Amino acid sequence: MAAIYSLYIINKSGGLIFYKDYGSSGRMDTNDSLRVASLWHSMHAISQQLSPVAGCLGIELLEADTFDLHCFQSLTGTKFFVVSEPGTPHMDGLLKVIYELYTDYVLKNPFYEMEMPIRCELFDINLTQAIQKDRVALLGR
Amino acid sequence: MQFFGGSEISPSPPAPTALGNNAHMMYVFNRSGVCLLYREWNRPLHTLNAQQDHKLMFGLLFSLKSLTAKMDPTSAEKGNLGVPQLPGQGCSFHSFRTNTYKLSFMESPSGIKIILVTHPRTGDLRDSLNHIYNLYVEYVVRNPLYSAGTPIRCELFNTTLDQYVRSIA
Numbered sequence: 001m002a003a004i005y006s007l008y009i010i011n012k013s014g015g016l017i018f019y020k021d022y023g024s025s026g027r028m029d030t031n032d033s034l035r036v037a038s039l040w041h042s043m044h045a046i047s048q049q050l051s052p053v054a055g056c057l058g059i060e061l062l063e064a065d066t067f068d069l070h071c072f073q074s075l076t077g078t079k080f081f082v083v084s085e086p087g088t089p090h091m092d093g094l095l096k097v098i099y100e101l102y103t104d105y106v107l108k109n110p111f112y113e114m115e116m117p118i119r120c121e122l123f124d125i126n127l128t129q130a131i132q133k134d135r136v137a138l139l140g141r
Numbered sequence: 142m143q144f145f146g147g148s149e150i151s152p153s154p155p156a157p158t159a160l161g162n163n164a165h166m167m168y169v170f171n172r173s174g175v176c177l178l179y180r181e182w183n184r185p186l187h188t189l190n191a192q193q194d195h196k197l198m199f200g201l202l203f204s205l206k207s208l209t210a211k212m213d214p215t216s217a218e219k220g221n222l223g224v225p226q227l228p229g230q231g232c233s234f235h236s237f238r239t240n241t242y243k244l245s246f247m248e249s250p251s252g253i254k255i256i257l258v259t260h261p262r263t264g265d266l267r268d269s270l271n272h273i274y275n276l277y278v279e280y281v282v283r284n285p286l287y288s289a290g291t292p293i294r295c296e297l298f299n300t301t302l303d304q305y306v307r308s309i310a
Contacts, residue, residue: 004203004276005214006214020148024214025215025216025217026176026216026217026218026219028189028211028212030178032143032211032222034211035211035222036208036211036222039204039207039222040208042204043201043205043208044202046197046200046201047201047237047244048239048240049188049189049197050188050197050201051186051239051242052165052166052183052184052185052241052242052282053165053185053186053188053242053243054185054186054241055240055241056239056241057239057240057241057244058239059237059238059239060208060238060239060240061237061238062205062234062237063234063235063236063237063238064209064212064213064217064232064233064234064235065209065233065234065235066213066214066215066232067209067212067213067214067215067232069212083212083214091152094207101217103149
């Protein structure tokens with residue numbers, strides 16, 4: 001049983017630059033993941049317009065019937081979001097860790113072009129480790 | 142999805158989740174997207190005019206529902222993104238939270254959508270929304286002067302609603 005179902009990273013214009021599935025049933029094909037990512041980008045923006053109070057930064061947590069979606073937006077507009085089981089704790093912390101990995105292994109990679117899909121081996125390796133660690137931590141409790 | 146068929150209002154409404162008056166606003170939509178009711182208690186910021194605001198809210202809920210139906214990681218057969226779905230069909234959502242507000246959402250089997258916007262640290266409001274739905278059935282649907290699909294103008298419903306919302310949020 002996976003605690004984390006999938007991870008998405010979208011650039012500041014809503015394009016999907018990274019998608020990884022960790023065992024959800026009925027895996028989404030590439031076109032669908034692109035559509036879902038850009039749909040989330042616009043929903044995030046609309047939620048800011050509907051805020052009753054000034055200073056809204058968009059959706060942080062969406063609680064659906066069968067999953068939770070946690071979203072983190074960096075200052076530059078890159079959005080990271082994970083789909084997890086309902087009620088999974090510490091997802092905000094995990095998103096921060098993933099952001100750190102992104103800055104270390106993607107942004108500092110001289111061959112990486114900004115806003116383009118992420119293809120960095122080191123990022124993949126470290127990400128897998130971070131997610132594994134998170135799962136072990138979950139199992140340990 | 143649970144059906145809330147009880148003929149009378151549940152005698153004891155769900156216990157309050159937080160104290161104080163921190164409900165911002167509430168919307169009721171019917172299944173075709175007509176805003177039947179809009180109540181506002183505490184809303185300092187207006188970005189759009191009322192009609193545009195209602196349309197945007199309905200659009201957000203509609204799209205978020207198609208997003209959750211497509212994303213649902215537990216079912217294998219999800220259909221295409223954006224295919225219209227009947228109320229209760231597909232994976233829906235019950236709330237989302239931003240840094241400034243929390244939106245709780247409920248859809249009845251007949252497609253009535255109830256949306257309550259509260260302070261971001263409010264707890265789970267699913268039972269409270271069911272209670273509000275029961276109030277709607279009691280005071281609006283059973284009002285002989287009310288015709289379905291028209292904006293709600295029932296004094297009694299508004300006062301009971303105000304009272305109840307003040308007690309929960």
